[in-house]
Amino acid sequence: MKIEKLTGIIRVITGLHIGGGDDTMKIGGIDNQVVKDINTNLPYIPGSSLKGKMRSLLEWRYGLVGISEGNPFSPKYLSNPVFNDEKMLNKALIVMKLFGTSLTDKDRRELENRGLTENDIGITRVSVGDCHLTEKMIEEYKKGRKITEAKYENVIDRCSGTAKHPRQTERVTPGTEFKYDIRIKILDEDNGEDLVGALKEALKLVEMDYLGGNGSRGYGRVEFIDEEK
Numbered sequence: 001m002k003i004e005k006l007t008g009i010i011r012v013i014t015g016l017h018i019g020g021g022d023d024t025m026k027i028g029g030i031d032n033q034v035v036k037d038i039n040t041n042l043p044y045i046p047g048s049s050l051k052g053k054m055r056s057l058l059e060w061r062y063g064l065v066g067i068s069e070g071n072p073f074s075p076k077y078l079s080n081p082v083f084n085d086e087k088m089l090n091k092a093l094i095v096m097k098l099f100g101t102s103l104t105d106k107d108r109r110e111l112e113n114r115g116l117t118e119n120d121i122g123i124t125r126v127s128v129g130d131c132h133l134t135e136k137m138i139e140e141y142k143k144g145r146k147i148t149e150a151k152y153e154n155v156i157d158r159c160s161g162t163a164k165h166p167r168q169t170e171r172v173t174p175g176t177e178f179k180y181d182i183r184i185k186i187l188d189e190d191n192g193e194d195l196v197g198a199l200k201e202a203l204k205l206v207e208m209d210y211l212g213g214n215g216s217r218g219y220g221r222v223e224f225i226d227e228e229k
Contacts, residue, residue: 001185001186001187001188002185002186002192003183003184003185003186004183004184004186004192004196005181005182005183005184006180006181006182006184006196006199006200006203006226007179007180007181007182007226007227008179008180008224008225008226008227009134009177009178009179009180009224009225009227010045010131010177010178010179010180010211010222010223010224010225011175011176011177011222011223011224011225012172012173012174012175012176012177012178012221012222013174013221013222013223014174014218014219014220014221015149015151015171015172015173015174015218015219015220016034016045016171016172016176016211016212016219016220016222017032017034017169017170017171017172017212017213017214017219017220018034018035018043018045018046018049018211018212018213019032019033019034019035019213032167032168032169032170033170034148034170034171034172037132042132042133042138042141042147043133043147043148043172043176044130044131044132044133044178045130045131045178045180045211046130046131047127047128047129047130047131048128049211049212050128050131050180050206050211051099051126051128053206053209053211054099054128054199054202054203054205054206055072055095055098055099055202057202057205057206057209058095058098058198058201058202058205059072059073059095060205061201061202061205062088062091062092062094062095063082063088063091064077064091064092064095067080067082072099072101073092073095073096073101074096074101074102074103074104074107075096075101075103075107075108075110075111075116075121076104076106076107076110077092077110078092078110078111078113078114079110079113083114089114090194093120093121094194094195094198095198096121097121097122097124097125097190097195098124098125098126098184098195098198098199099124099126100123100124100125100126101121103118103121122187123185123187125184125185125186125187125190125195126182126183126184126185126199127182127183127184127185128180128181128182129180129181129182129183131178131179131180131181132178132179133147133176133177133178133179134177134178134179136177137176137177137178146173147172147173147176148170148171148172148173149170149171149173150168150169150170150171151168151169151170151171169214171219180224182199184196184199203224204224206222206224207222207223207224210222
């Protein structure tokens with residue numbers, strides 16, 4: 001086994017919101033805050049948020065979402081005749097190898113029906129670390145740069161044309177940069193190029209879509225900058 005790394009910078013293009021789940025509401029404060037590091041009170045991107053978005057978009061890209069009815073793909077869906085096609089079966093296996101899956105007895109039966117065992121999936125290959133601010137951003141923050149902003153969101157009354165229910169949403173400001181660090185386990189029996197290639201494709205899909213919440217309102221546009229560049 002060997003471990004490959006994908007590292008670099010996530011640059012925020014439009015305001016980014018990944019919710020923090022506040023325990024308390026402050027009178028006059030922001031209603032919907034971003035997640036922050038408990039020690040520094042600075043925003044970060046949870047690895048689970050990035051990993052989940054990558055998996056979701058890759059499953060859409062590979063045509064698996066309709067088959068699984070929106071659920072994370074697992075071997076129980078391999079009974080679909082579309083997986084008689086070797087290319088489709090390989091795509092499904094790549095997703096399950098990369099992001100993992102829990103196996104039930106039904107899952108194991110479907111693998112056997114395809115001439116496979118749980119060893120053909122094995123351990124989860126991908127580990128996505130939390131993405132914290134770059135050192136450059138921290139220095140700029142210390143010099144007065146605004147890392148977050150409060151944006152008002154409203155509902156428009158269709159009859160009167162007036163705004164209702166205003167609330168503030170906190171967003172990470174455009175131009176803010178985070179470090180990403182993704183590790184991929186490549187087992188001896190794996191095709192490493194396929195696994196790494198699928199991950200790079202998933203990152204490109206996130207760039208084309210959005211990260212975090214309120215993407216339909218223009219939030220969450222980001223770009224990934226490889227460490228090599």
